[in-house]
Amino acid sequence: MVAAGRALGARYHDPAMRNPDMLAEKLIGPAEIALIQEHPIARALEDKSGATPAYEAAGTAVMMLIRTKFIDEKFQRAVANGARQAVILGAGFDTRAYRFADILKGVKVFEVDSFATQQYKRRRAETEIGTPPANLTYVSIDFNHDKLADVLTRAGWDPAARTFFTWEGVSMYVAENGVRETLRTIANTAPGNTLVMDYTTQAVLDFMKQFPQFGPSKFLDAWGEPWIFGLPDGKEREFFTELGLEPVELFSIFSPDAIKRYLTAPDGTIVGMPPPDARPKLPEEAQSAAAVMSQKGSSFYTLAELAVPEHS
């Protein structure tokens, strides 16, 4: 679904404003669209007429546009600043090993994911994009059961070499212990390493449970992939610092800042945002719950850049 969102966002007319993942569309063929057929993004991708996509399809595409651009920027910067290893956790249909092949010469890339998803992605990428780059190693893991440090070390990851980690679109699917263990492991790697990840908060999970018709949970639950973990509301920074990671930037994905930074063209046009009148109207009860959520300072979805500080 998220790769479909990238594919849709990569079709925007203006090359400077579109989702830079131009390979996503290659990975999403009829068989993949069939897997997500309940979601409006499936119909939006099939429709080549240029019509405005349905609200949830457009929303997924803009969310992915912001997410891809933010993480791409951090990824490129980390490599420019000397990262010699890139570890892409929960890689799914991530294409960065291919898209950034030029800057990744001399950088080892590890795609770490659950075995079945990874096998599927490998087959798809090899057929549609081509032979994987020689510096790419595929590693399987279950974040709820396996120890990341063991898995990476067995795969040839060098703890002494500067590493950039991404954990994109994964923390909400993993149980709290698995999230904490993974973050603690990264926090114990070499100072100067960085991680970019995203997360939701507990209040959002509560809202989704109470009003499953508004938001992604009606699809995710039906697919057996529910969101199960959210950070404690208003205590996100503390959550990371207690685990030993230093928050560098916490960036709310639907904030005015995100719209300005990633969706606003130089002429002031905002790309991709679904028109306000297309937004499904929340019943009063849901509006009050949403208001409580925003009073608690919960943002629906946050991108985070975190750094490993000097160990005390």
Ligand SMILES: C[S@@+](CC[C@H](N)C(=O)[O-])C[C@H]1O[C@@H](n2cnc3c(N)ncnc32)[C@H](O)[C@@H]1O
């Ligand atoms: C929504 S996808 C995101 C994929 C990719 N990072 C992206 O943004 O396109 C969630 C990913 O998390 C992985 N995942 C979820 N729970 C996992 C677990 N317990 N162990 C390993 N991988 C897991 C899935 O296999 C999948 O690749």
